[in-house]
Amino acid sequence: MASTTSQEDEGPSPHNNIMILPDPDLADDLRSLSRSPHPYRRNGSVHHRPRTRTSSDSGTEADDESTSFSLLKGLPPPPLRSRKGARPIGDNDFWLPGLQRWRSTSRSSRRSSVGNNEADILEMKVKIKTKRRVEIIRRAFEAALLLSVGGVVxxxxxxxxxxxxxxxxxxxxxxxxxxxxxxxxxxxxxxxxxxxxxxxxxxxxxxxxxxxxxxxxxxxxxxxxxxxxxxxxxxxxxxxxxxxxxxxxxxxxxxxxxxxxxxxxxxxxxxxxxxxxxxxxxxxxxxxxxxxxxxxxxxxxxxxxxxxxxxxxxxxxxxxxxxxxxxxxxxxxxxxATSPQAEILKSLLWLGSLCIFISCRQVLHWEVALARIPSWKFRRSPSGSSSPKNILNLLDHRICQKLSRAGSSEEPTSDSDSPDSHLTSTSRRTPHEAREKTPESPTENIALEDFNQRRTSANFEDVLRSEKARTTPKGRRKRSIAPNIASFLTMTVPQVQVRKWLYALYVYLAVFAVVLGPVRRYVGERALQGEDPFGWALGYLLGNVSWFRFWVITSSLERWIPIPPRQDPSLSSAFCHLGRAEHLRQSTFGEASTRLIIIAYCLAVLVIGIATVIRLGTFAEVDTRRKVFHGTMVLMFLPTIYIDPAFCALAMALVLAIFLLLDLFRASQLPPISRPLTYFLEPYVDGRDYRGPVIVSHIFLLIGSAIPLWLTLADVSRTGDFPWTSWDVQTRDASMLSGIICVGLGDAAASLVGRRFGRRKWFWGGGKSVEGSVAFAVAVTAGLMVAQAWLALGQWPVSGYDGPKPFSWPGALAKAILAAGGASATEAVLTGCNDNVVVPVVLWLLVRGLGL
Structure with missing residues (x-):
């Protein structure tokens, strides 16, 4: 076994020329403390332990850039395989990766030292013991912090x-x-x-x-x-x-x-x-x-x-x-799920997902399998034959060849293709195939003549060539083709291209049928009191527009598109008791027109955010570009959630379903949107996105922002007239905005400040800085106070009060500081979970428990 040195070692002792060989178990213990956002590029000795799904890549380390090509491929990572000399990973490691007996360093039966290096081993033991004590303190603090959240609840x-x-x-x-x-x-x-x-x-x-x-x-x-x-x-x-x-x-x-x-x-x-x-x-x-x-x-x-x-x-x-x-x-x-928004989310995540999973699972598996196979492994153009089977195959090849030429020929057949795949495929042609191919250039003529000359070489050269075909350039034996993939190798490249598009077309049609079929019917019956979802949506958004109301009435479409009744101007004062914001929404603009204004505002903010990211893409790092999206989400939802919480909750549910569906298309390599979508998302991914086939950053960002709103709406009373029964809420709560404040303000401030000004790291390590945690707490405190000010300015009724809540600003500030401090401590010590999901829920619990 080759000798290795630990990162803490200074090299050979100045008193002797003997190379120090530390204990492999001790070196392995030290290596396990290191954290890296690149889980597929960890190289080490034979004692290196394969990566398990136990450590958290959330926070500063996960925001680092990575150039791994696995994301561009959009395919699931290969399964972890035990390497020679590695410790076995059992089923217990999935659930309890740490609760297993480790061999104590004092009981090691192997002598790993050469010469007089007892002092170095003793020093290494002291370092491991110190780091273990620090980690135990960290875990105990994490457990105590979570238990204290229960006390606040x-x-x-x-x-x-x-x-x-x-x-x-x-x-x-x-x-x-x-x-x-x-x-x-x-x-x-x-x-x-x-x-x-x-x-x-x-x-x-x-x-x-x-x-x-x-x-x-x-x-x-x-x-x-x-x-x-x-x-x-x-x-x-x-x-x-x-x-x-x-x-x-x-x-x-x-x-x-x-x-x-x-x-x-x-x-x-x-x-x-x-x-x-x-x-x-x-x-x-x-x-x-x-x-x-x-x-x-x-x-x-x-x-x-x-x-x-x-x-x-x-x-x-x-x-x-x-x-x-x-x-x-x-x-x-x-x-x-009882509210209409919850029923719609349930239909998308449960009914729609199950229907797509059942109807498209095998087709998506075939699509991924074709994307994994490089094009040079597929069969070449078949020759003419009198066999009916070969005739059908030849006819299929000719039709697919014409169809593939009619489409886009620039897209490669597989993401596994290498730049020299054409050369590899040329060298793998059989003599019969090479003889049938018509030369199109002098270069191909020379290559064909050279091939014919090499045909007459000795048998041992053929054996050597076949041996090289079974091995890599470095001499390693190539992996055998899996049985479920070998069946695809009988197809030619044009056949593969056509089948990839046919599989994609089937998936798109299946998704379209699921949306128009069971999902549409379920939403209409359980969330919209029997109304058609598409007609209901038109009335929900355009019901206050004069020309649209006139068109619906003159076309006799009232039964399909419900429109709200016009408000009597003499009754506009009835909304004054709800506050000035509700008076403007329901009496002045109208509820449907207010939703159109919210949509226009959010689209304008989103366009500005994307333009800013594109402008920063040439010189800003990935963390800065990603935090622009955090700020964009704050600008979109911080002012609008109080105005119409039910509509914002519905919008977040629909966007989440779209994100999940698009990522399914991307990871499954469905043409034509998978490749452009992958290249669009690639500059904004971090270390968490390289753990598997799903890009979780934007999905977790949306979930962390939406969960507090969904939870709050599950605990408030609802109003609304038919057919918008239970589609309006009378009261507001600061906890509705806790997700937006935590993810959009706190996480962005912690990352930006911690990266640029962080000098004092937490004693337990992990990359989090004290300056970043303080910035998180300050940003969240400011966001909560802005939410309180916006709640008081709009005069919305608060849950538990008949009218606007009588605020005590010093008391509200103290509670905001406590809630922000608890969320910041959770973000700093969090392990094993994504901070964009868990920390917003913790902040929501603290805000409601403190009565903010």
Whole structure:
């Protein structure tokens, strides 16, 4: 094994000329502490451990530029393969990457030193011990911070009342979580042994994210939504228990059928609720609380069935904790979507996704397989033959050749093609194919004559040539073709081009049919009181335009396009009690016209933002260009969400569905939009986007901005006349803007200030600076105060008050500082999750818990 040196070593000792060979385990421990935004370009010794999906690439490190070609290919990354000498990665690493016994350096049986280097090894041990202590302090601080968020959530009187009503179930949940985590060191392959506790050691790379965020955040959110959905607590307790990593479940491998023990564990709160007395609380059926105990027992199977599906679709693009949180959010949306906006989002994410997944999965698989194969591996032009099969194949080739020539011939067949693929394909022609090809230039004549001369060479040259065809230029044996890909090699290049377009056409038609079919019908029946979605949308946006109303009435389209009644000018004073902003929206401009003004304003801001990014693209780094989009989102939604929250929530849901659909087309290499879309997004990606096939930056940015708004709208009363019933809200809340403020202002300020002025790094490392965290807190505090000022200026009624909320500006400033400080600390210490998703939810919890 080649000798290596650690980064901390200074080189050979000046007192001797002996090369120091550090302990490979110690060097591996030090290497695991390093963080890199380029997960596919980590080179090391044979002891290098392959990348697992446990570390977080959020924050400053993830914003670095990368020139990896994997994004341009738009294909899923290759599966991780164990290298020679690498530690094996088991299933446990997916869920509990850190909770495994590591071999102690003091028990190493290998002598890795040459000469007298005991002092160097001792120094290395001290460094590892210090870094491990720092990491443990960091993880403990992260856990304490998340628990303190729960204390702030209980600061709401309504949340405390709800928690007291569900105290039996919450106590069972807490005891179960603590007991499972306490027993885990004793549990090994389903066998409990007390001796294992004494030898258990938490490594410095322990990632607490899968053990904390999917377990606590759903319960916190359900307690915060206490005004209209008190029944959310118990289902989210069950989902939190279902999110426990399976290796932590005692004896989960001993019970017949993996997961049965985990399922039984999630049923404990239901049994306690219906069978166990708690003080003066008598057991009573859950049906009295609006829940069905039989349906609740199926929450765990639904959760476990959704996990592998999402993992298959998203591959390595998201981390385990993010996967669990996404699953919990989708199940809550599926079970408890009641508002029209939630029903539309449910139809897009559930009904539309399932229909597309079922109808297009195999076709998309074929499309990706064709994109992976370089063009020189496909079959050459077939020759004429009397065989019916070959005649049909030849006819198919001729038709596809004419169709491919009629289309665009500049687009390469495969993204796997290399610049010298044509030369490679020429050298692989058979003598028969070379003889049939008509020379078109003197160069090809010379090449053909040279080929004919080489035909008469000795047999050993043919053997050597065939051997070279099976090996790379460096002498390595080429990988064998997978069986599912080998079937495509019988096609010619024109046939492949035509089939790629046919597959793409099928996918586009299938998506179009899904939107016009089941999605359209579901939205009309569940969200629009039986109205047609397209006609309803026209009336929703253009209902106050005079010429449009006249055209609808004269064309007798009132049954398809509902239009709002004209407001009586004498009744305009009736809106004064709602505040000056609502008076202008409903009486002066009209609700539909106000939505058109919002659309025009957002489009103008977006065009200016894109123009600015293009102007900065020549000399600004990728982080600066990306933060321009953060600022663009702030300018678009910070002034408009209060004006019409329901419309902004609907717009965010539709844009999210469009983003997901376009990224599906891009990752599946569907012509003609996949390649232009990839090149458009490539300058703005970061390290997180190279983990898998999905570009998550813009999607997580939108989700982080929209989730607080969606959660707040789920807990407010709704108004509206037919056919816009439940499409308007009377009250506003500062928590609606917490996502926009956190992602647009806080994250951008932390990144820009931290990169340029950050000098003092946090003692736990990770690339985050104290200056960046302070900038995050200052920006979020300023944003919350602007939201409070805009709320007071518009005179909107606030939840829990009959009219405008009587603000105490010093008190509001103090609460804003506390909320911003908690969100900033979470962003600085966060691991294992994307900060653009988790931190906005934490800020939303803090804002509602503090009553801001």
């Amino acid at each position: 209980l600061g709401q009187e309504s949340a405390r009342s709800l928690a007291w009503a569900w105290r039996k179930e919450l106590a069972t949940f807490s005891l179960t979580i603590v007991g499972v985590y306490a027993i885990y060191p004793l549990n090994r392959h389903g066998r409990l042994r007390l001796s294992r506790f004494l030898s258990f050691d938490i490594p410095h790379s322990f990632d607490p994210a899968p053990l904390l965020y999917p377990i606590l955040i759903p319960v916190y959110v359900s307690l915060s939504l206490s005004n209209h959905e008190p029944s959310l607590v118990l289902p989210n307790i069950l989902l939190a228990l279902a999110s426990i990593p399976p290796p932590a479940i005692p004896m989960h491998d001993l019970v017949h059928g993996q997961g049965v023990a985990h399922w039984l564990l999630t049923l404990l709160p239901i049994l306690v609720s219906e069978q166990l007395s708690w003080g003066n609380i008598r057991p009573r059926p859950l049906s009295l609380r609006g829940l069905n105990s039989e349906a609740l027992t199926l929450v765990f199977p639904l959760h476990q069935a959704l996990i592998p599906t999402l993992d298959f679709l998203l591959s390595t693009s998201i981390l385990p904790a993010e996967l669990q949180l996404l699953t919990t959010a989708l199940i809550n949306l599926f079970l408890y």
